[in-house]
Amino acid sequence: MIPPALQANPELGRWVRFEPDGRARIAFGKMEYGQGAATALAQLAAGELDLPFARLRVVGAATGDVPDEGMTVGSMSLETSGLAVRTACAEVRARFLAAAADKLGCDPAELSVRDGAFLRGGAPTGEDYWTLAGAVDLIRPATGEAALKRPDDLSVVGDSQPRLDLPPKVFGAAFLQDIVLPGMRHARVLHQPAPQARLKSLDEAQVRHAVPGVDILIEEAFVAVICASEHDAVRALGAAERAAVWEGAGELDPALAEPASLKSLPSESFAAGAAPAERSNRRRISATYAKPYISHASLAPSAGIAWFREGRLTVWTHNQGVYPMRALVARVTGLDPSAVEVIHAQGAGCYGHNGADDPPAEAAVIAVRRPGAPIRVQWRREDEFGHAPVGTAMLIELSAELDASGRLVDYTAEIWNTPHTWARGHSVVETALKPLDGPPPTAPARRLPDGTRFSGGLLNAIPSYDIAARRTVEHVIDPPPIRTSSLRGLGGPPNTFAGESFIDELAQAGGADPLAYRLSMISEPRGRAVLQRLAEMCGWERRGEAGSGHGLGLAYDRHRDRGAFCACAAEVDVEAEVRLVRLWCACDGGLIVNPDGARNQLEGGMIMAASWLLKEQVKLGGAGVASTTWDDYPILRFDEVPPIEIELLNVRDSRPYGLGEISAGPVMAAISNAVAHALGVRIREAPFTREKIAAALLAN
Amino acid sequence: MARRIAFQLNGAPAEVEADESASLLDVLRNDLGMTGVRFGCGLAQCGTCAVLVDGAEEPACALAVGAVEGRSVTTVEGLGGPEDPHPLQTSFLELQAGQCGYCLSGILIGAKALLDRNPDPTRAEIAKALAWHLCRCGVHNRVMDAVALAARRLREGAAA
Ligand code: FES
Numbered sequence A: 001m002i003p004p005a006l007q008a009n010p011e012l013g014r015w016v017r018f019e020p021d022g023r024a025r026i027a028f029g030k031m032e033y034g035q036g037a038a039t040a041l042a043q044l045a046a047g048e049l050d051l052p053f054a055r056l057r058v059v060g061a062a063t064g065d066v067p068d069e070g071m072t073v074g075s076m077s078l079e080t081s082g083l084a085v086r087t088a089c090a091e092v093r094a095r096f097l098a099a100a101a102d103k104l105g106c107d108p109a110e111l112s113v114r115d116g117a118f119l120r121g122g123a124p125t126g127e128d129y130w131t132l133a134g135a136v137d138l139i140r141p142a143t144g145e146a147a148l149k150r151p152d153d154l155s156v157v158g159d160s161q162p163r164l165d166l167p168p169k170v171f172g173a174a175f176l177q178d179i180v181l182p183g184m185r186h187a188r189v190l191h192q193p194a195p196q197a198r199l200k201s202l203d204e205a206q207v208r209h210a211v212p213g214v215d216i217l218i219e220e221a222f223v224a225v226i227c228a229s230e231h232d233a234v235r236a237l238g239a240a241e242r243a244a245v246w247e248g249a250g251e252l253d254p255a256l257a258e259p260a261s262l263k264s265l266p267s268e269s270f271a272a273g274a275a276p277a278e279r280s281n282r283r284r285i286s287a288t289y290a291k292p293y294i295s296h297a298s299l300a301p302s303a304g305i306a307w308f309r310e311g312r313l314t315v316w317t318h319n320q321g322v323y324p325m326r327a328l329v330a331r332v333t334g335l336d337p338s339a340v341e342v343i344h345a346q347g348a349g350c351y352g353h354n355g356a357d358d359p360p361a362e363a364a365v366i367a368v369r370r371p372g373a374p375i376r377v378q379w380r381r382e383d384e385f386g387h388a389p390v391g392t393a394m395l396i397e398l399s400a401e402l403d404a405s406g407r408l409v410d411y412t413a414e415i416w417n418t419p420h421t422w423a424r425g426h427s428v429v430e431t432a433l434k435p436l437d438g439p440p441p442t443a444p445a446r447r448l449p450d451g452t453r454f455s456g457g458l459l460n461a462i463p464s465y466d467i468a469a470r471r472t473v474e475h476v477i478d479p480p481p482i483r484t485s486s487l488r489g490l491g492g493p494p495n496t497f498a499g500e501s502f503i504d505e506l507a508q509a510g511g512a513d514p515l516a517y518r519l520s521m522i523s524e525p526r527g528r529a530v531l532q533r534l535a536e537m538c539g540w541e542r543r544g545e546a547g548s549g550h551g552l553g554l555a556y557d558r559h560r561d562r563g564a565f566c567a568c569a570a571e572v573d574v575e576a577e578v579r580l581v582r583l584w585c586a587c588d589g590g591l592i593v594n595p596d597g598a599r600n601q602l603e604g605g606m607i608m609a610a611s612w613l614l615k616e617q618v619k620l621g622g623a624g625v626a627s628t629t630w631d632d633y634p635i636l637r638f639d640e641v642p643p644i645e646i647e648l649l650n651v652r653d654s655r656p657y658g659l660g661e662i663s664a665g666p667v668m669a670a671i672s673n674a675v676a677h678a679l680g681v682r683i684r685e686a687p688f689t690r691e692k693i694a695a696a697l698l699a700n
Numbered sequence B: 001m002a003r004r005i006a007f008q009l010n011g012a013p014a015e016v017e018a019d020e021s022a023s024l025l026d027v028l029r030n031d032l033g034m035t036g037v038r039f040g041c042g043l044a045q046c047g048t049c050a051v052l053v054d055g056a057e058e059p060a061c062a063l064a065v066g067a068v069e070g071r072s073v074t075t076v077e078g079l080g081g082p083e084d085p086h087p088l089q090t091s092f093l094e095l096q097a098g099q100c101g102y103c104l105s106g107i108l109i110g111a112k113a114l115l116d117r118n119p120d121p122t123r124a125e126i127a128k129a130l131a132w133h134l135c136r137c138g139v140h141n142r143v144m145d146a147v148a149l150a151a152r153r154l155r156e157g158a159a160a
């Protein structure tokens, strides 16, 4: 079978080519932004081709020659792209083997490949990929007929190869933000306070007085200032901000920042799963969990560059996909996609759909109106916090029925959220050029075969246990009160936070140990193994009485019910605030291509999710987001990050699972359970701030 | 008013024609080609723009270029390059202490300032010194390990 990404880009030569300088050119359509995707994919290619890693050259993503693999999302690069890369490379190797056999007059079965050279009976033949490059036509579609190697035969795979992208980053290079083009001009965009806001007036003279020579571009509600120097652009933006008068921006009720408000907003509802529970004398337990809107909070405000010359537009972006960016840019400029080239350069980690798509789209709009010079648009910190999409708030009502023995037999999750990928494919420049009349248009909703809508909100909605009857009810609020889009794991981590905290409540209700309670409901051996190993790692048997101020908690899930198995534990001290003492993670992610990269991803996900749970909430005020600086939006700091232990199980399994988002949910729930253990009372709404802790203790 | 402002940059004399109130970050990046100094917030809240001024760590976004006149400024480019890396850069690569890496320019500078005043810091001391530097990818533990590793190497080098 040909993997979908290879089907979409069937020409073998787009994936692999052997170049005259003795290197193999490897290309794929997934973006590197520090998650190690490029290095791991290159390891898979080297393994299938039997090439030393050092002989690979991985080309950067750009429209044109490089395979179109859409967006780099869902931490799926290794699962989806990995299979395409392997299939293409296996076929290329088979074709070269056939060509070598032909030339040597032998059976291909007599030949093997080592370090890119073809051996016969283990002895050199003088032939390698490069001597035969002229004899093998790679400008042909893949057939998918070549067999993939067994994981144990993939050299390089399973090695902790140092990341290809890291060295420049310690020497001060590597980012889109570093690109300087000849004659480049610096632009800043004055953003609409809200998508429906119109520009009533802007006193241009005032701006020109502040910065003589500034080029001011105004079209509908789109306002850009363009200067020769960044210094001037910054000052011109400040002047434009003071000189602009907006109308129709409206006011957002700050209470909409609270998850409880979701219930008051219009929504479409979808029910799925088992029929409503029949009335019985079973014990029923319910609880409501919540998490607020969360910012991606990338460390770099987004940037983009666009250059329009002789009817052709070139765009530099650090977003998640060059081909989707080409479609967006073509739409907002009215250019034909064939006249647009998009080149990827690295930016700060994005963790989903942050502001990355916006500045390049804005730069493109400016560039076609100001042809000739490259236009660089740099967002401010306030723009990134205030105008980039945020992860949606969620309200999660759970209820469960326990049979006489305390066993969980019936589970319902009722969820309120806005679509997790609502703003996908859209940019703020669109509403600026065409301010909205009334509410924003509904983004195209993805319908599933059963007629329900895929919002991202039901991922891991039901805990990963053997539960006889399970059902979900989802209320999808569209349009959302603020711009929401994908954040690492979509609904998965919040659902696991809620569900796995609730499982602890159920265990407690039945007087059971949380670990034993979970193990009694997992028949999948890989899941059991992960949880048992975790219990050893964290010293579960030393767990003391609840309410001592010191807590130990754990949690488990199988990612999206079909991916990696992950369990986390947390040890905390709680006084006025939660202090993390230590975190643990045991993970079965299947075939591990790069163990060090896998650990880095798992640990990063744990720290980010701990930060979400303990600290983060987007605040609303005025016409939009009110938390626009790091002071208003604190994240976990060096002196708050605990030591973390991670163990990988089953690393030579046949297939790899994406690992980038799997540790987030389990770690949130583990901390939540540890806090409940420490306090003897439970907090059910993130973030677990001082105020929430005080309130929970008081309510007790 | 723009005027000539001279200072030491990464060990060599540098001179710019600039308004003395212009942000040092802007001047370093746009006039002096030191793009390794990163813009993260412009409000002295994130640490990505950190530089050394006469050996002390400062947010370049919050300093006017006039304030460094006649003084010595070190950016990440001044720590070392691929051919002559600083032990901190070597240990960061060895322990793969980075994901997106956007925070690293500032963190390396902060770590250099720390090791210059405390050659043998504990984990808690490293954490405290770096606490104003934000990292969203979550490489804090690797960074702290890499700083400790570099410190050990520097001490051993000094003793040898
Ligand atoms: S850019 Fe200077 S501290 Fe953030």
Ligand code: FES
Binding pocket: A034, A299, A348, A349, B098, B099, B100, B101, B102, B103, B104, B134, B135, B136, B137, B138, B139
């Ligand atoms: S490595 Fe991405 S912010 Fe630190």
